[in-house]
Every structure is written in structure tokens, then in C-alpha cells.
Amino acid sequence: MWADTLFIVVISICTALFGEGLTWLLVYRTEKYQKLKAEVERQCKRLEKKKEVHGDTTDRQQKRKIEREEERLKNSNRDLSLVKMKSMFAIGFAFTALLSMFNSIFDGRVVAKLPFIPISWLQGLSHRNLLGDDYTDCSFIFLYILCTMSIRQNIQKLLGFAPSRAANKHSTNLFGPQPQQLSGYK
Amino acid sequence: MSTTKAKPEKNGTVKPSNVSSVLTRAFTSNSQWPDKDEFLDVIYWGRQVLGLVLGLVWGFIPLKGFVGLFLFGVINAAVIYFYASSFQGIDEEEFGGMWELTKEGFVTSFAGFLVMWIILYSGLHYD
Numbered sequence: 001m002w003a004d005t006l007f008i009v010v011i012s013i014c015t016a017l018f019g020e021g022l023t024w025l026l027v028y029r030t031e032k033y034q035k036l037k038a039e040v041e042r043q044c045k046r047l048e049k050k051k052e053v054h055g056d057t058t059d060r061q062q063k064r065k066i067e068r069e070e071e072r073l074k075n076s077n078r079d080l081s082l083v084k085m086k087s088m089f090a091i092g093f094a095f096t097a098l099l100s101m102f103n104s105i106f107d108g109r110v111v112a113k114l115p116f117i118p119i120s121w122l123q124g125l126s127h128r129n130l131l132g133d134d135y136t137d138c139s140f141i142f143l144y145i146l147c148t149m150s151i152r153q154n155i156q157k158l159l160g161f162a163p164s165r166a167a168n169k170h171s172t173n174l175f176g177p178q179p180q181q182l183s184g185y186k
Numbered sequence: 187m188s189t190t191k192a193k194p195e196k197n198g199t200v201k202p203s204n205v206s207s208v209l210t211r212a213f214t215s216n217s218q219w220p221d222k223d224e225f226l227d228v229i230y231w232g233r234q235v236l237g238l239v240l241g242l243v244w245g246f247i248p249l250k251g252f253v254g255l256f257l258f259g260v261i262n263a264a265v266i267y268f269y270a271s272s273f274q275g276i277d278e279e280e281f282g283g284m285w286e287l288t289k290e291g292f293v294t295s296f297a298g299f300l301v302m303w304i305i306l307y308s309g310l311h312y313d
Binding site: 001002005006009112113114115116117138143146147149150153154157164165 | 223226230234237244245248249250251252254255293294295297298300301303304305307308309311312
């Protein structure tokens with residue numbers, strides 16, 4: 001089992017790096033993205049500051065100003081996610097192809113033993129394409145998802161592509177927070 | 187808010203020159219954290235290391251079932267709570283409440299813990 005589990009960890013490291021590399025190539029390095037990202041950062045900071053100073057104010061004018069800032073920030077966030085769409089589609093296609101390839105390699109194979117029995121709505125994943133009723137058997141996809149959850153986020157943070165906390169707080173688009181390349185921009 | 191001059195928010199990436207300063211402060215009690223993000227990064231990375239270590243220990247023992255998951259949750263939250271409030275003595279309200287600190291990097295740490303636990307458990311006890 002060592003071989004399978006370690007192979008899956010390596011796969012998820014490689015796919016995370018590949019995904020970030022592709023996003024860098026298609027998005028992070030483009031001028032448009034960098035401008036938008038800097039804009040969002042600036043607006044976030046301005047809004048935070050305003051909220052801090054006038055947060056509890058009953059002054060209508062200030063409230064309206066804050067609302068206008070929020071609206072502007074929402075628009076910038078939306079533009080940012082539109083810029084990211086291109087790479088999301090590319091990554092989506094690449095990952096679907098890769099996953100189906102790995103799925104067929106590991107089809108019906110128990111790659112690991114779980115030290116616990118997953119809750120019923122997770123068993124569909126953890127026991128996917130496996131025979132038998134032993135729910136401590138772990139399928140490829142379950143371990144791969146866990147690895148990706150931990151590795152991808154850490155790689156994004158290490159490379160500085162993770163979204164800033166301030167932007168995260170204000171981003172409310174459908175796709176969740178957008179990873180941003182943050183070093184070197186004010 | 188930080189009183190130092192405006193810096194871009196980095197979320198995780200600390201400049202190499204800053205790493206040693208951050209590390210020193212992380213291991214010194216009651217340090218000053220003018221940049222809130224630096225402290226949150228310390229919490230984040232500390233939690234990742236804690237997750238991996240707990241996964242290693244649980245896999246070696248081996249711990250099984252719901253107890254393992256429950257103990258991880260309790261220890262993870264408790265360690266971060268005591269580190270932030272007792273060791274560093276920070277004002278949690280500055281960071282948006284204890285909840286913000288408790289959830290910083292929790293999911294990633296949980297995933298790392300599970301991966302480590304599962305790999306060691308299956309490798310050591312089922313090969």
C-alpha cells in the first residue's frame with residue numbers, strides 16, 4: 001500500500017504545481033489581472049479603513065459612501081473572476097482528462113485502509129468503484145481529494161498566490177475567493 | 187490595524203528577511219505583532235505542522251475511529267487557543283474574535299492530518 005499512497009501524494013503535488021503553473025501562465029502574469037488585483041487590494045484597504053472609522057456611524061452620507069465603496073469592490077471582484085475564467089476552463093479540461101486516466105489506473109483498487117468509517121454521505125467517494133462492504137477500504141479519488149485539499153492550499157500560500165485575507169473577506173462571488181499573486185504590488 | 191506603513195497583504199508568504207524575525211517572535215512569549223497577517227500566518231503554519239505531527243502519532247499508535255478525529259479537533263483547537271491567548275497574550279478582538287483564529291487554516295490542517303494518518307495507518311498496519 002505504501003507505493004500506491006505515496007504515488008497518489010506525488011500525483012497531487014504534481015497536479016497542484018501544474019494547476020498553479022497554468023494559472024500563472026494564463027492569468028497571474030497578465031497585466032490586466034495584476035492591475036485588477038492591485039485595484040481590489042486598494043479598495044479592500046480603503047473600505048476596511050472607512051468601516052473602522054465610520055463603522056457605527058448613523059450618518060447617512062457616510063453609510064452611502066461605504067455602500068458605494070462596497071459596490072465598487074464587488075464589481076472589481078467580479079471582473080477579477082472573469083479574468084480567471086479562462087484558466088479555470090483550461091484547468092478544468094486538463095484535470096478531467098488526468099483524473100479519468102488515473103481513475104482507470106486505480107479502478108477497483110483499494111489504495112489505503114481508513115482508520116475510521118466515513119459518514120454515510122462520504123462513503124460514495126471513499127468506496128467509489130470498490131467491491132465489498134468494508135467501508136474502511138479507501139478509493140483513489142478520496143485520498144486524492146484529501147491530498148489536494150492540503151497540498152494545493154499550502155503550495156498557493158508558499159508561492160504567494162493565495163488570496164489575501166482582506167480580499168477574501170469581501171469576495172462574495174460564486175466561485176469563492178480568487179487566488180491572487182500578491183507580492184510586489186501596492 | 188497596523189501602524190507601520192502600508193504593505194501589500196501577502197497571506198502566507200513572508201519575505202525571507204522577515205522569516206527569522208517572525209520565527210523568533212513566534213517562539214517568544216508576549217511578542218508584538220504590529221502586522222496582524224504575520225501572526226495569522228504563524229497560526230496557519232503552526233497548525234499545518236501540528237496536523238502532520240498528530241497524523242504521524244495517530245498512525246503509529248494506531249488510533250482508530252471517531253476518537254482519533256475527535257481528539258484531533260480538540261487538541262488542534264486547544265493548542266492554538268492556549269498559544270494565542272496564554273503564550274502570546276494577544277487581544278483576540280483585534281483579530282475578529284477567537285473564532286477567526288480557531289478556523290485559520292483548520293480545514294487544510296485537517297486534510298493534512300487525515301492524509302498522514304491514513305498513509306501511516308495503512309502502510310504500517312496493513313501491508
